Amino acid sequence: MRILLHPGFHKTGTSSLQRGARARTRDLDPYLRVLLTPDISGAARAARRYSARPSARTMARFSEEFAAAIVRLEARDPRALMISSEDLGGYLPGLRGVLTYHAAPALAQAAVAVLRAYFGAAAAISVLYTTRDAEPWLKSLYWQNLRAQRLTEDFETFRARLAPAADLGGIVAETRALLGAQAEVHGRAIEACGAPPLGPLGAALDLLDLPKDHLAPLPRHNLQPEDAAARLLALNRSGLPDGALQEAKRAVLRDHRRSASPET
Template sequence: MRLVVHAGFHKTGTSSVQAMLRKNATLLSPHLRILLKADFDGLAEASRSFSLRPSEEALTTAGGRAARMLRRIDPADPRPVLISSEDLSGTLPGRRGLEGYDAAPLLLAGLAEQARARFGDALELTFYFSTREAGAWLRSTWWQNLRSTRLQLSFEDYAAGLATAADMARVLEEVAAAVAPATVVSERLEISRDRPEGPLSPLLDLVALPGEVRARLVTLPPVNAEPDIGLAEVFLALNRSGFSEDSLREIKKKLRRIANRDAESG
């Protein structure tokens, strides 16, 4: 029983991975069982909630949701299982006052415990993390929070408050200790994005997808990336303005639509 859990980190190509898995679902189905956030939304929500308001009760709820998800996986099916959602490690840092991934080791230890209880000694469990150079990651999460919330911090002030979250090597060490004897594997986006299937490549290695299937995969351009037109600074000014929440949301949506259209025509 091979189970690979792609648990983060946010803004390291995870949306691109999931888009490719959805696009190639029919081709992959005979060889791989795929579970994305829509397949276990209760677990993702519980994980985010625990990271924002940690408590024994919230952690127990997340563990129960993990058990419910795992019960739907047939251990007699020989296909490996790939689960992908960055929310399994909690909420995106920088949002609602969250400064790091302190919840990730606890959440993933609970998931590992439930997986071992479900599948026993036959389980081969691997946690995979895509990582990213700290400066680029901080910039990308700043953009994500600017577009999704009313964040009003400059990039410099934002980055200064999230230095702990950007230390992904430390988080990986803590997760590895928490989920042992499961394996923890990582690869930097700066490396994986140049591989044949982009940031999906390391996961295909872990599930041992046959080469002839990999050669037929439809690749996609990066998803959810910041447009290179200075839009982040515009959103920062808008967030600091007196626009109502509804108006602000509508303006951002229109600007993103224009940016996407210009990118496609350019």
């Protein structure tokens, strides 16, 4: 059987891929099983924890949680399997003191080991990382950090501090070197694979050698309005108590949803 592990990266079309897989469940089900973050929530939490506090103990917990999710699957089911969750690469850079995807290669290696142990030597395992050019990725990362915490840095300061995290291609290369013959490791730039009709979901189906021409096109999803980051930054710099700040942020996001589709 063919297995595709898609562990990120954040802000590289992962949400688009996952929305597409959910929207086309009925069409994909005859030949593809899909696991997303809610299906592997324990492993996702453990991966985030490992990225913030890497140790043998936190890695062992990740392997245990991931295995617990995988053993619920029927090993003899001949359908392909796709596992997509950006949390399998750890925390979003900028949160909980995590500044890069330093943990991603080791997490991928541990996940592949679990898959190999359960599905056997004959399984064809691939790892897919979707990537993005540095500048737009850092802007999207900044937006997400503004949403998730009381970040008060302007973009220029944030960009200088988080610039090392934007070397997504370097993490792909490091993972490929670490895994060697254990699994094929692929990087696909969202600039190249994000276009209609299927966006990054199409790239994933191609790697699994699955049919896609019968699938209806997926809708485009827009990025945040130009002024949204400035509005969130102003709120984060205000003296609002935490509860009031969160409600004010939710109001900004409601405005965003009314004016645009959800971001990728």
